[in-house]
């Protein structure tokens with residue numbers, strides 16, 4: 618018994634010295650590498666040549682037809698095109714300032730109000746962007762019954778619940794920018810201005826489900842009553 622114990626202890630001592638005893642010693646031989654730990658990669662260093670490409674240049678020009686997002690290329694003002702039906706935003710802005718317009722926050726709280734005139738044009742723009750980016754989940758009328766719900770996506774917000782009717786505009790804006798739980802962010806796809814357009818459109822959707830006759834301008838009420846007795 619004691620003999621076995623001594624043998625095991627002796628072996629452990631040898632292993633401990635072999636592993637720890639030579640720490641800090643200088644060696645010229647390269648260390649034994651079990652995994653390369655990505656120390657060596659076939660990568661291109663900046664401003665260096667590369668024999669991978671036919672022209673021998675490591676730095677590559679952008680692929681033809683790609684559009685940088687968030688800033689204009691000097692001399693290529695196409696992102697500022699004012700073409701009315703152009704789905705790219707007229708401004709191409711994805712800036713991330715710290716003010717209400719860019720964050721939806723007023724100091725530490727969610728602010729409310731659309732920080733631009735809520736014109737018919739803005740709401741129509743919102744409808745277009747909403748239809749592209751949101752309706753697949755939230756549904757065309759915002760009830761959370763878009764096509765993805767038929768394929769098993771659970772818990773999609775229904776904008777007609779009180780919770781969302783009372784939610785501050787800034788918080789909805791922030792949900793678009795940064796996402797919320799299982800909803801992914803859209804801040805890299807939808808420009809700041811378009812996000813506000815979508816918020817305005819969501820408000821229009823909400824209004825549409827709870828509108829009272831008194832919300833309709835007086836001169837148009839008669840026509841409405843006649844069409845819907």
Ligand code: HEC
Pocket residue numbers: 747750751752753754755765771772773774788789792793797798799800801803807815
């Ligand atoms: C892929 C599906 C999907 C898409 C696309 C999507 N959402 Fe959502 N959204 C969700 C889900 C799921 C939730 C519920 C998340 C939760 O409560 O955990 C949600 C929640 C929300 C909420 C409520 C967040 C909160 O604070 O409770 C808002 C507002 C919202 N979405 C707006 C939008 C807008 C605007 C767009 C388009 C720019 C959009 N969503 C696109 C799935 C989606």
